[in-house]
Amino acid sequence: MTQALHLLADASGDVPYIGAVVVLVLIGIFFGVLLYVGSRVFAVDVDPRIDQIADALSGANCGACGYGGCRAYAEAVVLKGAATNLCAPGGDETCAAVAKIMGVEAEAAEPKVAVVHCKGTRERAASRGSYRGVADCRAAVVPGAGGGEKVCPHGCLGLGTCVAACPFGALVMGPDGLPMVIEQLCTGCGRCVEACPRGIISLHPKSQQTFVLCSSHLKGKAQKEACTIGCIGCRRCVKACPAEAITVTSFRASIDDEKCTNCGTCVEVCPQGIIWSFEKARASYKKPDPKAASACAT
Amino acid sequence: MELFRIGFGAIFVYNFVLAKFLGLCPFIGVSKKMSSAVGMGLAVIFVMTMASVVTFLAYMALLWIGASAFLQIVVFILVIASFVQFVEMVVQKVSPALYEALGIFLPLITTNCAVLGVATLNVDTFKIGTGPEEWSVVGGFFASALQGLCGGLGFMLAMILMSAMREELESLPVPKAFRGVPVAFVLTMGLALAFLGFSGMI
Amino acid sequence: MATHVRKFHGGVHPVDPEKARTRSLAIEDIPAPERVVLALQQHIGAPAKAVVKKGDAVKRGQPVAEAGGFVSVPIHSPVSGKVVEVGTCRHVLGMDVPAVVVENDGEYTNADGVGEAVPGADELTPEEIKNRIRDAGLCGMGGAGFPTHVKLSPPPDKPVDALILNGAECEPALSADHRVMLESAEGVLKGVAYLRRVLERDGKLPATYIGIEDNKPDAIEAMKHARLNVDVECEIVPLHVRYPQGAEKQLIYALLGREVPPQSQRGLPMDVGVVVQNVGTAFAVHEAIDLGTPLIGRVLTIAGDAVGKPANLRVAVGTPVPGLLESRDVAPDAARVIFGGPMMGIAQYTSDLPVTKTTSGILVERGPIEQRFDPCIRCGRCVEVCPMQLVPTRLSVLAEARMYDEMAEWGVIDCIECGCCSYTCPANRPIVHQVKLGKWLLAQAQKKARAQQEKEKQGKGGAA
């Protein structure tokens, strides 16, 4: 063999590339065989669908699905049978794509947006004093930090934890000290809902337009002292609602999104003016800028 | 003494990353966490040592059959690429966690210029069969392996220093424009400037 | 025997002009106000459960609420009169807690047994003393308010061989404990004697140490003098003046050289065979057994740079604070009300809170602390002073970067929130606040994880 190589190298003489070609071919064959054998010996099975789904997802790694990033969700879908419509930022298209890879029908999920259930601006909500601590709502409510400037124990703290938590820039702090949701940017991932220590942000279907914009469970008199625009639990809206969509639990009304027809009756009867219709507010408000936040349509 | 000079030089003075600026891709890419940096470092040490050995043998074979220098780089690339492919398969099978951590960078070692760098450097430094400072074949073999090993060690040293810094960097208020890779390059600049201090030693 | 006093790691010497003002003020007795507000959560653990209704008549020393569990104590009325409301009041930590409001009829009619020594006090068994202490509503009076009887009930696998009485009072400005030791030294020692008897084990009484910072030579002298009259075998140890000398873990280390495992390992003093009680608590033990009076009053210090007439007062538990401040010549430009000491006390939006069993002091101060802080310059002073040997700068930087998960890795749970780090920080960083936030978020996450787990378990159970 080596003798032959030597002969070849010698014989090629003026045309040394023949030897080179032969040498490279031989090395190539050797490693080709080695790799083939290797791939057989060290074979690892990976479900190709994981990669496909991971590619199809939005790649925001926002965690809205409840898993630690897009790839983790993809693995959960394939290996643990997680639902295929959990990718909020990706929307319908992504969910459909994931469902297609998994070979199931796309489950319809109406896109949701975040709504801030507090209208207690500095003028409306009574204040107990001033807070000088770490600028994070959660820091203002930890034991020993006093529990927020406002008298109302359920009101927005206004330190912008939700704004910082939003991965899409869909929340901005308004001039009135309350966060505003920019509906066009909101993907309904729910990060803000999780971040808010007061639990005043919740997700609602995009079509829902009528909301009780107060989260306070204070009783009538205490509520009136705490905030001029708080829900006092008077039940007028409950009686007025033709769709029986409103309930009052511990002095606070809430609207069932499924039953609500957005007829606006409750908005008119509320003595505190805390039930708002975004649609009507929007209609009566001439937007100077299409990107204007829906929540600030006063 | 000569071997000490080779080793010390490859680790500090001619550090592949910080003095020769080879292999920056995995250096920047995998140095975010100390654990994966160490894994990558180990992988590079292994590949560089083995590549030194394998390419040395290949080079000897080339010399032997008389088809020498002009085939050098082609053959080296072929050998290293195949070899890394093989290592990748083994790692994936043996340690899936390490495979996950290294991600795309394990196959990228194939194109890690540091590996090809050490192979050509070996040939250039030890000048077996040519040049005035001739090494014996056996001596050249061990010197090549040592240079590969220490080149890898130097790479790992740089990786560890870098990853310790970058772990802290995560919590610092780096300007948005610099976040991630840019600031890593600034750090690399600082490290390279610091390693200038080694120049002239050995 | 403690042969010498060790120095615990770190600590600071806070500037303290206030203590010089308050230490020489004798305790004044303040009559109970017309209305007392008895919060039902004055201790750590389960809140007490109200046993009276609106309109009920109560006598002095009568329980208005019973213990809500093992780690809980009853609450007693300090006055006789009528329950006018069962509602809520603001807790010092910021939340609303249930409360009983009693209107004082000015008669102070005692309930049965109150004001009389427990018959046969010398023959009481340890168990009986412990029950007595529990029924008297005793909890630690130093700050946290851990129920005393729980501390006195070490599990059999944790033998207790030492009792430490905490008279360090390392918080600046406060002198309540100091005055109690000066004026009621014998009462304190009598209380200690009962505590020792509870902790008796195999016929052996625990070794007893009374630790007092050596800036209170008069208190040390008074205690030594009282020991001549009360037969208690104990050692009175002068301690270095250094904050936080009065923190449980640091005190135990200074006196005995034993290291209590940190919070992350759920370490308690009894893990190293020690029980620590505050001097005020010991005095309350004496009152509960020798006088039959449950814990219905306490001594507290009113101080601060906005207080014209600082004082040490003995007040009824439930006294609303605004009334106490009225006669203390508070400056109109007062900006802060702090419950507790300047290092660990809790500032309030209003002073409208009642005194509780754990209120050791009330500070009214002028200008608020600058809120703005600089980036960490890694000077390392916080690391130097941290008595828990944490790396506060790291915790602070991580909190600022909102990397709260990593804070757990750096031992945020082990922090005792003594405040040395923030005190010494040249960049004015709110390290303790950031730590509190980190701990709170961690607790929330754990709660959530536990709920999730339970849900999964239930789901599985339902399926099966």
Next chain:
Amino acid sequence: MTVTVSPHRRDGDTVPLIMWTVALALFPAFAVGLYVFGWRAGYVTALSVIFCVATEAIIQKLRGLRVTVSDGSAVVTGLLLAFVLPATVSWYVPLVGAIVAIGVGKQAFGGLGANFFNPALLGRAFLQFAFPTQVSMAKWPIVAGVTGYGRLACDVAGSVDAVTRATPMALLQGKPGVPWSSIVDGSPFGPPMVWLLPGAIAWVLFAVLVIGAVVGVYVSVRTEGRLAAVVGIGALLLFGVMPTGDISFGMIPGCIGETSAWALLLGGLALVYYRLINWRLPAAYLVTVGVLAAFLPMKTAGGEWVALQWGRVMTHVLAGGLFLGAFFMITDMVTSPLTSKGQVAFGILAGVMVALIRIYGGYPEGVCYSILIANAARPLIDKYTRPVVFGRRPPKAAAA
């Protein structure tokens, strides 16, 4: 009422206070620089400070941040950068240095407290690369009216008419000792100050200094203060240990702020007193260099190996930039480890690097690179010297 979170007291020290104190502590060395190198030293220093402050202000303005130049940190960086430059550099050298130091070395990482490398030294290392002829160690103007060579004769435009002489470190490179006669007139090393006095008095004074130091340390330990120890030890070091002579007082060629070990020690003691530096770090650094300078063998041009020469040790410790590095550079809070243990390890690492670079390396001076390398290893050192939480230590054997 206002709510603040505990603790409600602060000890009153602030970052600006710290930075301005450091700037003030640099003054003795600056005064020597002015005296030795003339007013051009002041010109270069002023330029460096102005450029550093301006760079910081401009970057913060551009980024829309609060401009914090009044905290003094840029001023300190500017001073330190000037102190490691020769007095003869052109105006654009400190400009480039300032941009690298503040812009790349500090603001790129997020400003104060975020940098990994000492900004001034990063700037210096960059300048070494960019303008080797201007900042190289090989040729310096010597100016020492004081030692008989005539005053500095270089003007603002940077033309150097002065006689140029090599620095001690450059002369030392590759040699076992320095031919001092080529640099200074008189004796390079004199005995410490007290020994200049007549015999008996010297002995008495020295004894007093030693006793003073011991008493000072004792008092400090007892009272948990620093003043007594710093004064005691400081007096001993300054008057009883530091040699006199041109090397110690800085009448030698070199960078603006590095020549006078005596003045730097004075400033360093002030920093120790104000607890701005931990004495262990400079001590570890200086001792390591001293010990290695004594014992590391080196090959002379003649091919023989030599070690252990007292003069060489003195030169290594006193003549280069070591004192400036030890008290003002390596001790920079931001770029040094947090714990005492870490700082000692850090000092030793840097000390080893100084010795290696000076004795075996390609540069005559190793202080700058040694500190940069130590800076690079700092996160690693911090990681492995993290204190163990109280109570988490492995249980010790029961005390007897």
